[in-house]
Amino acid sequence: MQNRFQFHAEESHCDKEDAPSVKVFDQSFTFTDHNLIGWGLNSNQSMPRSPWHHYLPQASIRVAKNCIRAITTSTCTELALQFSFISTLFHQTTAAATPTTTTAKKKKKKKMALSSPEATNLNTAKIPENPSSPCSIHLQKLPHLTDYLPNLKPLPNPLEKNTLYHPPAGFYINQSEVVLGKIILDLSADSEAVSSHSPQVAYSRAGPRWQVFFEPKDIKAAIVTCGGLCPGMNTVIRELVVGLWEMYGVRQIYGVTAGYRGFYSRDPIELNPKLVHNWHKLGGTALETSRGGFDLNKIVDAIEHHGFNQVYIIGGDGTMRGAVNIFNEIQRRKLNIAVAGIPKTVDNDIGIIDRSFGFQTAVEMAQQAINAAHVEAESAVNGIGLVKLMGRSTGHIALHATLSSRDVDCCLIPEIDFYLEGEGGLFEFLEKQLKENGHAVLVVAEGAGQDMIPRTEAQKEERDESGNLVFLDFGAWLKSELKNWWARDHANELFTVKYIDPTYMIRAVPANATDNLYCTLVAYSAIHGVMAGYTGFVSGLINGNYAYIPVEEVAHARNEVNTKDHKWAWVRSVTNQPDFVKP
Ligand SMILES: Nc1ncnc2c1ncn2[C@@H]1O[C@H](COP(=O)(O)OP(=O)(O)OP(=O)(O)O)[C@@H](O)[C@H]1O
Ligand SMILES: O=P(O)(O)OC[C@H]1O[C@](O)(CO)[C@@H](O)[C@@H]1O
Numbered sequence: 001m002q003n004r005f006q007f008h009a010e011e012s013h014c015d016k017e018d019a020p021s022v023k024v025f026d027q028s029f030t031f032t033d034h035n036l037i038g039w040g041l042n043s044n045q046s047m048p049r050s051p052w053h054h055y056l057p058q059a060s061i062r063v064a065k066n067c068i069r070a071i072t073t074s075t076c077t078e079l080a081l082q083f084s085f086i087s088t089l090f091h092q093t094t095a096a097a098t099p100t101t102t103t104a105k106k107k108k109k110k111k112m113a114l115s116s117p118e119a120t121n122l123n124t125a126k127i128p129e130n131p132s133s134p135c136s137i138h139l140q141k142l143p144h145l146t147d148y149l150p151n152l153k154p155l156p157n158p159l160e161k162n163t164l165y166h167p168p169a170g171f172y173i174n175q176s177e178v179v180l181g182k183i184i185l186d187l188s189a190d191s192e193a194v195s196s197h198s199p200q201v202a203y204s205r206a207g208p209r210w211q212v213f214f215e216p217k218d219i220k221a222a223i224v225t226c227g228g229l230c231p232g233m234n235t236v237i238r239e240l241v242v243g244l245w246e247m248y249g250v251r252q253i254y255g256v257t258a259g260y261r262g263f264y265s266r267d268p269i270e271l272n273p274k275l276v277h278n279w280h281k282l283g284g285t286a287l288e289t290s291r292g293g294f295d296l297n298k299i300v301d302a303i304e305h306h307g308f309n310q311v312y313i314i315g316g317d318g319t320m321r322g323a324v325n326i327f328n329e330i331q332r333r334k335l336n337i338a339v340a341g342i343p344k345t346v347d348n349d350i351g352i353i354d355r356s357f358g359f360q361t362a363v364e365m366a367q368q369a370i371n372a373a374h375v376e377a378e379s380a381v382n383g384i385g386l387v388k389l390m391g392r393s394t395g396h397i398a399l400h401a402t403l404s405s406r407d408v409d410c411c412l413i414p415e416i417d418f419y420l421e422g423e424g425g426l427f428e429f430l431e432k433q434l435k436e437n438g439h440a441v442l443v444v445a446e447g448a449g450q451d452m453i454p455r456t457e458a459q460k461e462e463r464d465e466s467g468n469l470v471f472l473d474f475g476a477w478l479k480s481e482l483k484n485w486w487a488r489d490h491a492n493e494l495f496t497v498k499y500i501d502p503t504y505m506i507r508a509v510p511a512n513a514t515d516n517l518y519c520t521l522v523a524y525s526a527i528h529g530v531m532a533g534y535t536g537f538v539s540g541l542i543n544g545n546y547a548y549i550p551v552e553e554v555a556h557a558r559n560e561v562n563t564k565d566h567k568w569a570w571v572r573s574v575t576n577q578p579d580f581v582k583p
């Protein structure tokens with residue numbers, strides 16, 4: 001017997017007596033051992049404090065017009081597992097069920113297939129007929145303090161008694177609520193998702209939990225910012241302070257200054273809502289930041305020494321790799337300290353999350369540079385406006401700024417190969433643009449074309465304090481190459497290149513309204529997660545919803561521009577730039 005609808009949980013527990021019953025088209029069935037395993041609910045696995053073992057007593061699958069909603073409800077205080085799926089995935093789901101109730105038995109022989117018109121119409125999508133092709137969900141396991149401190153006792157959430165909050169019904173997030181990592185699926189039989197049976201990855205939904213694992217009076221929280229600047233860092237700090245203070249009544253909140261090195265080399269500063277009141281209006285980080293200085297033992301020793309039991313780490317990919325090490329060391333030492341990361345990257349190079357806070361602000365600021373370049377180029381004879389935008393190894397800022405501006409004729413990013421001379425090259429394209437329009441605007445990401453620039457041996461090895469390769473200025477190099485080209489091919493014609501490098505101006509500003517809101521919600525999400533005892537996680541936006549993601553996963557997930565998708569095709573159509581394919 002096979003269930004086409006599977007649920008995988010890395011830690012799951014279900015006693016036979018607790019086997020969930022499932023209702024499909026008014027028919028109920030109870031999962032047997034066999035199909036429990038099919039659901040990934042392995043009855044042999046008994047995990048203390050498994051997030052699932054509370055939730056299985058009842059389950060129902062209701063078929064709504066074109067979607068199936070699976071709901072399990074609990075006899076315990078918290079409610080359960082909820083997710084929805086497109087109906088056609090379940091075309092033959094019910095054939096797999098074992099009816100057990102009287103009603104179910106009566107209807108046992110009735111063919112159970114979706115009869116909605118929507119489902120029938122979708123037959124053209126060649127949904128696989130083979131019932132052994134399951135569509136399954138894999139929940140990413142979120143580390144919890146009780147994983148290694150099983151005796152910790154949960155407490156009711158203090159928000160219950162917070163007169164400012166009055167939690168209404170539905171306020172608390174069930175541990176079983178998930179956010180799907182991927183919301184676009186190809187349901188055709190030969191699509192990878194269906195044919196390879198690969199499960200859909202899901203993350204725990206962020207938000208306040210009914211139970212917490214910290215007594216507010218015992219909390220000593222630390223906040224640190226690391227890596228480069230990004231609009232909104234101060235807002236995140238502010239909201240962590242205000243959120244901890246106002247929501248959970250925490251009174252010991254500290255800022256660790258100057259990045260990771262600050263843990264062991266500086267005294268933490270005490271923070272309170274009054275002090276941070278205006279910080280969201282300021283660019284940069286009031287706690288100061290730095291690169292390098294990551295000394296694991298010194299950092300964890302200092303955390304222990306100061307008595308911090310909640311550590312909030314704001315930073316980019318490098319910072320998150322450091323946070324993984326800190327979390328692992330804290331686990332190894334079996335310390336009752338929760339670690340939460342808040343991903344920050346102006347480059348938007350962190351994977352899994354939709355985008356980092358501050359990214360939209362940076363793109364908005366980049367418009368000003370592009371506008372200026374356009375005006376300069378248009379006002380010159382054979383004028384070229386050249387703008388270099390941040391993006392160490394990804395071209396997201398350049399791409400988004402190009403798409404929003406519409407004044408850009410060519411966008412060069414690290415993810416594409418391009419060349420200057422010859423047929424199909426940049427110079428040929430610019431020559432045509434200048435002839436037709438009299439001017440051109442070029443946007444380059446800082447990491448683009450690094451292989452083209454001649455480097456000395458020393459330059460090849462140069463790294464910053466964190467170990468990141470130091471890039472040469474591609475914009476400045478390209479400007480001189482453009483001038484050489486023009487002087488060589490058009491000796492007596494006027495030509496102007498205006499190079500604008502707004503580098504730090506796009507990231508050293510306060511966050512705009514959208515980013516400020518994002519900062520607030522991502523900070524509050526982190527607080528709720530830590531209060532609930534989760535650790536080694538980051539809070540972030542996934543498909544428009546706030547979720548908790550294991551920090552280990554975030555630290556290694558890169559977000560590069562996909563030059564095969566529609567967005568990049570759109571860039572090419574907006575700019576009309578060449579594909580840089582050598583004839
Ligand atoms: N692999 C790693 N393990 C431990 N710590 C690391 C690692 N990589 C970087 N770090 C530390 O994380 C901090 C920030 O790293 P980095 O300078 O690379 O910035 P980032 O967090 O990636 O942010 P951004 O790139 O957006 O500026 C530094 O203190 C650095 O020493
Ligand atoms: O000069 P800094 O502060 O080391 O940072 C420069 C780098 O930081 C970023 O802004 C973020 O990683 C990159 O775009 C840029 O290469």
Ligand SMILES: [Mg+2]
Pocket residue numbers: 227316317318
């Ligand atoms: Mg980085």
